[in-house]
Amino acid sequence: MTRRLRGVLAPVVTPFKNDCSPDAQRFVRHCKWLLAHGCSGLAVFGTNSEANSLAADERMVLLEQLVEGGVPAAQLMPGTGCCALTESVRLSAHAVKLGCAGVLMLPPFYYKGVPDEGLYRNFAAVIDRVADDRLQLYLYHIPPVAQVPITLPLIERLLRAYPQTIAGVKDSSGDWGNTKAMIDAFAKQGFDVFAGSEVFLLRTLRAGGVGCITAGANVNAHGIDHLYRNWRSSTAETLQAGIDRIRQILQAQVSMIPALKATIAHYADDADWVTVRPPLVELAVEQRAQLVRELIAAGFDMPGLRGGSIATA
């Protein structure tokens, strides 16, 4: 865990077979497609991966299958934050042993309104118990879903105690003011701030952040990466508007994860991709058709997914 990831990372959607068991083959294939089409890293087992709908053992097996399947561990930042400290430790230690670039860690999210002291103890205990200098820990702030925030004072305390381990944050608050405050407070100390959505990418880079880890990268990695590589150019605002439009179409659906899977199913011509685990529900046929119509009308494509995804399998 020496080279820091930068740029565009996808919280990779997890493909399931009809019986809702994870489909490792499709997963490897999609990860390779993402790395070949704009992603510099893969935040597997994030919110959009339905990671919390997977047992810890299922996550560990899938991660091993990715690495065995040829996805470089140095480009992986798996989610390893669970409600149970013991499980966060187990998943994080496993990721470090596999050589992953970092881990993206949710706070324990069952109890609400817990004190920062308790959250500090959770992260500190994970670091102390994993006890491996290679661990690079990225904090995952997503209050709309986890309902448990990672505050600036908590980050400050963790950075002071573990300056070599606390590597950055994914800010999925949807609140640009918060992202900017994180950058302003900690970026100079080598704390890498990733926007949680591509709609904040240009602002994040201009302010001193390092990229984005975003659902949209599952389908539009190439578009988002194009902005990432050209953010200082005169076309940056136009590129930002372009990726915003695609994001808007995806988000207009009742639920982002089924929309992403439906998009992949269409462009890969692989209907099984639509499957989600309960409590999520796949898009209805008419919703899928409308989504695809809008994406096509916006000139969106996933180049090489059909042929490419099979060719690289």
Added chain:
Amino acid sequence: MTRRLRGVLAPVVTPFKNDCSPDAQRFVRHCKWLLAHGCSGLAVFGTNSEANSLAADERMVLLEQLVEGGVPAAQLMPGTGCCALTESVRLSAHAVKLGCAGVLMLPPFYYKGVPDEGLYRNFAAVIDRVADDRLQLYLYHIPPVAQVPITLPLIERLLRAYPQTIAGVKDSSGDWGNTKAMIDAFAKQGFDVFAGSEVFLLRTLRAGGVGCITAGANVNAHGIDHLYRNWRSSTAETLQAGIDRIRQILQAQVSMIPALKATIAHYADDADWVTVRPPLVELAVEQRAQLVRELIAAGFDMPGLRGGSIATA
């Protein structure tokens, strides 16, 4: 799973050693004390048990240790609802095999705003995959914490599809109107409604519910059971006021779970009981002292805990 549990059930607090590992010996001891002092059943691995702060494997091992330690499986209703369907299935099948009276099941609680259809699929898949007629499933409605509700239409649909398996609900909404609506709608079909707090016990029994599954029973099982056994008597209102007063003292603390553990630590004269897992934080010394002062001033006691808890070990 033939005889239905009724009366007062405790979501038993889980004792930890100094290193936060589960303490099976103290756990068995406290479970036996509870069954000897008013509890008709034990809803181990509930919210107050810090169940979601335990890995699935830790829960399974502890449950086996309880049964091996002499706690009757027929009086156990372990929590088995996880974010991951596969884990809910695994824990539920394990509980059924051990002979537990039932399971108390949270909805998958990571994703918010999910449709009832997705929650229905989750519970239906658990029942279909456990595939054991002995399974008695109690739904766990606790929107203040889980943030994912179990609605009346969802209960209706589940009852229609699985009338032999869907056994009841714990309503921890804190909304008496909702508890009453559940009783009015489903009690006649043999659907057992438990209040989620002893403050609703008298109203629940009068309306046709069957008891309560409540944090307070961890320390005041005897008081709550006294009301349960005398709810038709002329003293019922006075008994309700008495248990309300103790609940009020416990709840006045910053956090209920540390308050329960501090209370047990005091009355058992066993300081290690105060330990909680992150993200929870134990009460400060002064908070503990104040809590105990107030309980003593209210005439509260945990009879036989000191001697009894050791004698039955």
